[in-house]
Amino acid sequence: MGRNVEEKAEELLAQTGIDSVPVDLECIAGHLGIKIRLKVFEGDLSGVLMRPRSGDPVIAINRSHNKKRQRFSLAHEIAHFQLGHAGELFVDQMVLNRRDVRSSYAIDPQEIEANAFAAALLMPRQFVFDAMVAMFEDGNVQEQTEIIGKLARTFDVSTQAMGYRLINLGLLTSVGDS
Ligand SMILES: [Zn+2]
Numbered sequence: 001m002g003r004n005v006e007e008k009a010e011e012l013l014a015q016t017g018i019d020s021v022p023v024d025l026e027c028i029a030g031h032l033g034i035k036i037r038l039k040v041f042e043g044d045l046s047g048v049l050m051r052p053r054s055g056d057p058v059i060a061i062n063r064s065h066n067k068k069r070q071r072f073s074l075a076h077e078i079a080h081f082q083l084g085h086a087g088e089l090f091v092d093q094m095v096l097n098r099r100d101v102r103s104s105y106a107i108d109p110q111e112i113e114a115n116a117f118a119a120a121l122l123m124p125r126q127f128v129f130d131a132m133v134a135m136f137e138d139g140n141v142q143e144q145t146e147i148i149g150k151l152a153r154t155f156d157v158s159t160q161a162m163g164y165r166l167i168n169l170g171l172l173t174s175v176g177d178s
Contacts, residue, residue, distance in 0.1 A: 005083075005113060005116045005117045005120055006120050006125060008082065008083070008117065008120075009117055009120035009121045009124065010120075010124060010125075010126075012028065012082055012121065013028075013121070013124060015031065016028050016031045021123075021124070021127050021131075021154060021155050021156075022071075022122075022154070022155055022156035022157075023121060023122055023124070023155070025071060025074045025075055025078065025121075025122075028078060028121070029059065029074070029078060032057075032078070032081060032082065033056055033057065034056070034057045034058065034059055034078070034081060035056050035057070035058045035059070036058075036059050036060075036061065036074065037058060037059070037060045037061070038060075038061055038063035038070075039060045039061070039062065039063060040062065040063060040064050041060075041062040041064070043093075044093045045062055045091065045092070045093055046061070046062050046065060046069065046070075046073040046076075046092050046093060047059065047060065047061050047062065047073035047074065047076060047077045047092045048060045048077070048089070048090065048091050048092070049077040049080050049081055049089070049090040050088070050089055051081065051087070051088050051089070052088060053088070057081060059074060059077040059078070059081075061073050061074055061077075067156075068152075068156065068157055068158045068161075069158065071122065071156060071157065072118060072122065072157065072158070072161055073092065075117075075118035075119075075121050075122050076092060076114050076115060076117075076118040077090065077092070077114075078118070078121065079113070079114040079115075079117035079118045079121065080110070080114050082117070083110075083113060083114065083117060085110045085113075085114070092111075116168075119161065119164070119165050119168070122155060122156075122157050122161070123151075123155050123157060123161070123162065123165045125169055127155070128151065128155075128165065128166070128169060128171070129169075129171075131151055131154055131155075132147070132151070132171060135147065135150060135151075144172065145159075147166075148162050148163050148166065148172075151166070
């Protein structure tokens with residue numbers, strides 16, 4: 001599944017003509033004919049994908065969450081759409097896989113796949129490799145947290161999302177104090 005998701009995300013980026021970061025998710029949504037709505041949701045609800053039998057697909061994002069979380073939520077909902085997950089309605093409360101959470105949500109294959117696709121879309125592997133190489137060529141990076149922080153800013157994602165991404169790409173063996 002892993003490699004497949006990487007390739008599907010790269011395919012979508014290529015189709016949309018995106019060749020720089022931070023990745024323009026609004027452009028991708030537009031390309032796919034998806035309407036984006038910013039809403040205030042109660043509680044922890046982060047994003048909803050509505051795919052009616054007739055009419056345009058709509059992604060609603062919780063605008064009371066911080067911008068980086070909104071971006072991940074949008075990428076996650078785009079993933080459900082693009083991966084052709086079955087269903088007319090997806091309601092997502094938690095978009096990052098937290099390793100300490102053992103909920104059915106965290107082991108639902110579609111949710112895991114959507115998170116993997118979202119990460120691959122927001123942090124395309126080649127762009128991450130290139131950014132990392134460029135950083136080391138600059139020669140002024142020492143701390144792991146500094147590397148993660150800098151890359152997170154470059155890709156406009158949370159440091160947590162970037163940390164997981166670097167581990168999954170085999171570029172880091174651990175994050176922080178673990
Ligand atoms: Zn989901």
